[in-house]
Amino acid sequence: MILRVVIALAFCAPHTHTARILIIVPTPAYSHQLIFRPIIEELTKNHQVTFITTNPAYPKGDTPRNLTEIDAGPISYSLWNQEVSITKFGKDNFIYDGVNVIFEVMPKIFAEQLRLADVEKLIRNAQFDLLILEAWFRPILIWSYLYKxxxxxxxxxxxSPGNPDTMGLPDHWTYHPSLFHQKIYDLTTSERISEMLRYLHVQSVFDANEAKEDEILKGIFNDAPPLRSLRRNVDAMLLNLNPLWDNNRPLPQNVHYIGNINRNPAKELxxxxxxxxxxxxTGVIYMSFGTNVPPSKLPRQLxxxxxxxxxxxxxKVLWKWDLDVVEGMPENVKTGRWFPQADVFRHPNVKLVITQAGLQTSEEAIECGLPLIGIPFLADQWLNVDNYVHHGMGVYLNAETVTAEEFKAAIVEVIENDKYRSSVLRFRGLVSDVRLSPAQRVAWWTERLLRPGGATHMRAPAADMRLLDYLNHELLLLVICCCVCVSSLIAWTAVLILKSLLKGFGIKI
Structure with a gap:
């Protein structure tokens, strides 16, 4: 049922049977590519799919029937590794430094992907009935110009920035922010100011880069229209989140949540x-910082x-590393380049997950009822950890400032205090319901409301807020006070200057 929108759009094509679908995911990050695999697996049962990816799922020449993969990985990862430094990750100012770098390097990577021989051949010769495009990256909309x-x-x-404008979504820097934020729950006044500044910075960088992106695309396609006009070509959008993870953002009918889409059946270890x-x-701790944060590149003291x-x-500890041999590891620590993470989480002896708070790891841990310690490094990871803390499922540690005492205390607290695991199980129960047919949905809602607690957890926060709270009245008052003070200071200074000038001319006042 999760893929209903995808299948429906596929059948909106002129063909009544097999559709030709082009899927493009330009981001050189394994986690971005991974969620498209179950979608592709489902679509290739009845349709012909071409997938431009940086992480092909199959060896060249060994793809299943109905699937063609175009590998854009080598050039994409080469440029990414040249321009993106992991030393910027994990810092509180990532939203300022890291976002700038990502928004600058990705259009360059995308341009090189468009120049690949297989992609150029595709543009010249291939015809498609449906486009499925990664949502966070604006220049990808040029494909909607190439194929109508x-x-x-x-x-x-x-x-991501731009998505609310494209789809008409609520966009609020504290209640419904984009992924480039660090906190939305239980904000102090200073935190509200910080989040407002982050929002304004990200939005200004996003807007400023639009002209550069237009220029890059015009260098490849002379008659390329402005990207601003291409967002009207988007028919629908799917978000890989659960509504609770997105603070119950109200959505129009052409936007749907598909959280936990990458759920896989259990396999033997x-x-x-x-x-x-x-x-x-005594139990096992699992620790991994994902594919984008290799431990060998982190500060050695950390x-x-x-x-x-x-x-x-x-x-005992399972620690995912990017090296085959790691010196100085304690006897109770086992390192490895890769572990079957979801299946490890299902083992009853695993007690805790320590993670960079990537979305997939978070979902897998919650699915298996495991509490979390989040140490975020980039992008949406701060918001994911904020969800851990808000829902009582784990704790947050700062990679820049965490000490050995804090790290040990957090581990002991989360493992030994049952409230974290209980909160994970409660949250899992809230998000595990699936969408059904309209009639079944009515029955589901009836049953849902008959349960203890009803459906209050699904309410959008703004529904219970005063208008002043929704408008951040504290910030408005602060801005007004600052404006009044500055205006008063300017007026007072002007009066003094005027008096001084008049006195110089011998005019008494």
């Missing part, structure tokens, strides 16, 4: 890993601090 067909955008995360997990009497704390704990 229905367009579905899918976000691998939440809403490799024997050595199964034995390792089985052998723990990884050494993690290792020293693990050495003091009675638990």
């Amino acid at each position: 067909v229905p367009v579905l955008q899918i976000s691998s995360m939440g809403t 490799p024997r050595d890993l199964q034995a390792y997990l089985d052998s723990s009497d 990884t050494q601090m993690f290792a020293s704390v693990f050495r003091e704990l009675p638990y």
Whole structure:
């Protein structure tokens, strides 16, 4: 049922049977690519799919029937690694420095992808009936100019700058922000100011880059129209979130949530890993910072601090690393380049997940009832951790400032205090319901409202707010006071200057 919108758009094409679908995900990040795989698997049952990706799922020449993959990975990752420094990740000012870099490098990567021989051949010769485009990246809309067909955008995360304007979504920097924010719950006045400044900065960078993106595209397609006009070509959008994770943002009928789309059936663990997990009497901690934050690139004092704390704990630790051999690891720590994460989480001995708060890891941990410690490094990860804390499922640690004492205390607190696991199980219960047919949906809502607690957790926050609160009256009053003070100071200064001038001319006042 999750793919209903995708299938419906596919059948909106002129063909009554097999449709030709082009899917494009330009971001060189495995997590962005991964959520499109179940969609492709479903669509290739009845349609011909071409997928431009930086992470092909199959070896060249070994793709399934009805699927063609175009590998844009080598050039994309090469440019990304040249221009994006991990040293900017994890810092509170990432929203300022990191966002600038990402918005600047991605149009360059996209331009090189368009110049690939296979892509140029596709543009010259191929015809399609439907476009499925990654949602966060604005220049990708040029494909809607090349092919005059229905367009579905899918976000691998939440809403990005530009998405609210494209789809008419509510856009509010504290209640319904884009993914480039750090906190939306229980804000102090100073935090409201910080989030407002982040919002204004991200929006200004996004707006300022539009002219550069137009110029890059005109360098490839001489008659390319302005990107601002192309957003009208988007027919629908899917967001890889659950409504609760997005603060129950009100959505129009052509925007839908598809949270936890990448749920996979359980598989057996490799024997050595199964034995390792089985052998723990006290429990196992799983730690991973995803594919975009390799531990070998983190400050050495940070990884050494993690290792020293693990050495003091009675638990075994699985730690995902990007090296085959990691020196100085305690005996209770097992490192590896890759673990079957979701299946590890299902093992009853796993007690805690320490993560950079990537969306997929968060969803998998919640699905398996595991509490979390979030140490965010980039993009939407701060907001994900804010959800951990708000819903009582885990705690937040700052990668820049965390100490060994804080790290150890957080681990002990989250493992030994049952409230975190209970909160995870409660949250899992709230988000596990699935959409049904209209008649079944009526029955579902009836049953839902008969349950203890009703459906109050689904209410949009603004529905219960005073207008003054929604408009951030504290900030408005602060701005008004500042304006009055500045105006008064200017007026007072002007009076003094005028008096001085008149006195100089011998005029008494």
